[in-house]
Amino acid sequence: MKLAYYPGCTLHGTAREYDASTKAVCKAAGIELTEIDDWNCCGALEAIFDKELSMGLSARNNFKAQKTGLDLVIPCSICSHNLSRADKAMKTDSGFRAKIEKALGEKYTGVNIKHLLDVVVNDLGTETLAAKFTKSLNGIKAVPYYGCLLIRPSEVCKFDNPENPTSLDDIIKSTGAECLPFTQKTKCCGGNLLMSKQDYAFILTKKLFDEAKSSGANCIVVACPMCHMLLDGQQEMIEKAHNTVIDMPVLYFTQLIGLAMGLSEKELELDKNMVSPAKVIDSIGKGVKKAEVKIEAKPAIEAEAAQ
Amino acid sequence: MIKSNDLDPNFKYEISKEPGGENIKKCFNCTGCTVGCPVTEIDKTYNPRRILRKAILGMRKEVLSDESLWLCASCYICYERCPQDVKITEVIGAIRAIAQREAKAGKIKLDNPKPLFDHLFIDSVKKNGKWYEAGVSGTFMLMTKGIGGALGYAPMGFELWKKGKLSILPHTIKGKDEIKRICEEVEK
Numbered sequence: 001m002k003l004a005y006y007p008g009c010t011l012h013g014t015a016r017e018y019d020a021s022t023k024a025v026c027k028a029a030g031i032e033l034t035e036i037d038d039w040n041c042c043g044a045l046e047a048i049f050d051k052e053l054s055m056g057l058s059a060r061n062n063f064k065a066q067k068t069g070l071d072l073v074i075p076c077s078i079c080s081h082n083l084s085r086a087d088k089a090m091k092t093d094s095g096f097r098a099k100i101e102k103a104l105g106e107k108y109t110g111v112n113i114k115h116l117l118d119v120v121v122n123d124l125g126t127e128t129l130a131a132k133f134t135k136s137l138n139g140i141k142a143v144p145y146y147g148c149l150l151i152r153p154s155e156v157c158k159f160d161n162p163e164n165p166t167s168l169d170d171i172i173k174s175t176g177a178e179c180l181p182f183t184q185k186t187k188c189c190g191g192n193l194l195m196s197k198q199d200y201a202f203i204l205t206k207k208l209f210d211e212a213k214s215s216g217a218n219c220i221v222v223a224c225p226m227c228h229m230l231l232d233g234q235q236e237m238i239e240k241a242h243n244t245v246i247d248m249p250v251l252y253f254t255q256l257i258g259l260a261m262g263l264s265e266k267e268l269e270l271d272k273n274m275v276s277p278a279k280v281i282d283s284i285g286k287g288v289k290k291a292e293v294k295i296e297a298k299p300a301i302e303a304e305a306a307q
Numbered sequence: 308m309i310k311s312n313d314l315d316p317n318f319k320y321e322i323s324k325e326p327g328g329e330n331i332k333k334c335f336n337c338t339g340c341t342v343g344c345p346v347t348e349i350d351k352t353y354n355p356r357r358i359l360r361k362a363i364l365g366m367r368k369e370v371l372s373d374e375s376l377w378l379c380a381s382c383y384i385c386y387e388r389c390p391q392d393v394k395i396t397e398v399i400g401a402i403r404a405i406a407q408r409e410a411k412a413g414k415i416k417l418d419n420p421k422p423l424f425d426h427l428f429i430d431s432v433k434k435n436g437k438w439y440e441a442g443v444s445g446t447f448m449l450m451t452k453g454i455g456g457a458l459g460y461a462p463m464g465f466e467l468w469k470k471g472k473l474s475i476l477p478h479t480i481k482g483k484d485e486i487k488r489i490c491e492e493v494e495k
């Protein structure tokens with residue numbers, strides 16, 4: 001599988017371990033990534049006060065991706081949201097399209113944009129992925145955290161259920177790690193409140209930690225650099241603000257997959273996480289094997305629909 | 308008490324003309340947005356339904372200068388659940404755009420540091436093509452928390468730098484002129 005790759009600013013900065021583990025895992029899984037040429041910032045959520053500017057900044061990257069003739073994969077939920085929205089606007093809003101085509105002097109035909117999690121779960125598939133695994137991560141007890149823009153709004157992100165997503169759950173289970181129920185999985189980490197009301201951001205993130213800890217998890221698995229920045233990067237600040245000890249490692253799903261593939265900690269840049277994941281890595285292989293009888297609890301509505 | 312003479316009935320049309328604000332008039336105030344809001348969950352005075360209701364009634368100055376406007380976390384839960392497809396997250400963005408213009412013109416005062424951060428961020432993107440994390444965060448901390456407050460973040464910045472996660476100098480792109488042309492076109 002060949003894909004164009006847009007890392008986004010954070011993956012070349014605070015989320016460098018997401019970039020490194022994405023590249024390492026894709027290489028091992030046979031996905032060839034070509035980074036698009038001279039890409040720019042998508043405007044993140046900071047351009048929300050100017051919708052056209054936000055989409056215009058993103059659209060330039062779509063033009064760059066279009067030149068590769070490949071589908072575009074993005075690991076960051078915010079970038080993926082912005083570039084997808086820009087693609088949609090370029091196709092449906094002729095006024096906006098005319099402005100951007102004029103600014104860049106090119107015609108836009110469109111590009112197929114996907115979040116990395118979508119590619120791994122749906123295009124590659126967990127079975128194909130599991131065939132590349134060299135060890136079971138039995139012992140890791142993880143909660144999947146999806147956050148916001150990975151799954152919402154569903155008119156932009158179509159690959160999972162916006163109210164009860166399961167793709168990260170599927171990945172965690174495929175590695176042999178235990179995936180614990182997490183009612184906070186789609187709640188907001190407060191990332192975008194960090195600059196407007198830091199104490200609120202910390203309260204929201206602390207709620208995630210509280211449930212993760214009470215469920216007995218030894219790590220949280222994420223697919224967004226903004227969530228990671230709050231949960232991992234700000235964890236020490238949250239501990240100070242709330243006078244508590246959290247000590248909860250937060251892994252990118254690519255780091256988890258990489259561990260199951262037997263890739264080295266260095267390749268996955270596990271030393272770059274702010275909260276040391278040493279405890280999680282030590283737990284591998286030390287899980288208590290449960291009885292084989294498993295009852296898959298399905299929501300009643302889903303079960304009815306299946307009939 | 309709300310006095311009808313103080314209301315600006317054009318406010319909802321003003322918002323609906325702003326990109327993102329088009330659907331505000333569809334709101335029938337069902338409170339679905341507020342029920343699912345993570346910010347309301349921790350602060351009962353934050354109420355997206357109330358922001359929309361006040362905007363539709365025409366309480367222009369109150370909506371624009373209320374700090375509530377800056378407390379939306381852009382989590383898109385209300386956007387997803389709204390039965391009227393109001394696209395609330397984007398409506399809030401549209402109202403923020405109006406508030407920023409009014410503040411720039413000196414007509415209102417904004418009591419939250421978020422618009423300052425947004426502008427520093429976007430200015431750095433316009434200048435470099437990528438966001439300049441160290442420069443923007445440093446400037447923002449200095450402007451909002453003073454030297455003492457900013458120094459409080461220095462240990463974290465140093466940790467990030469040690470791990471190779473924070474660049475002292477900005478990353479730049481070759482196509483800065485293209486960014487400039489895009490900005491000129493959308494700002495026309």
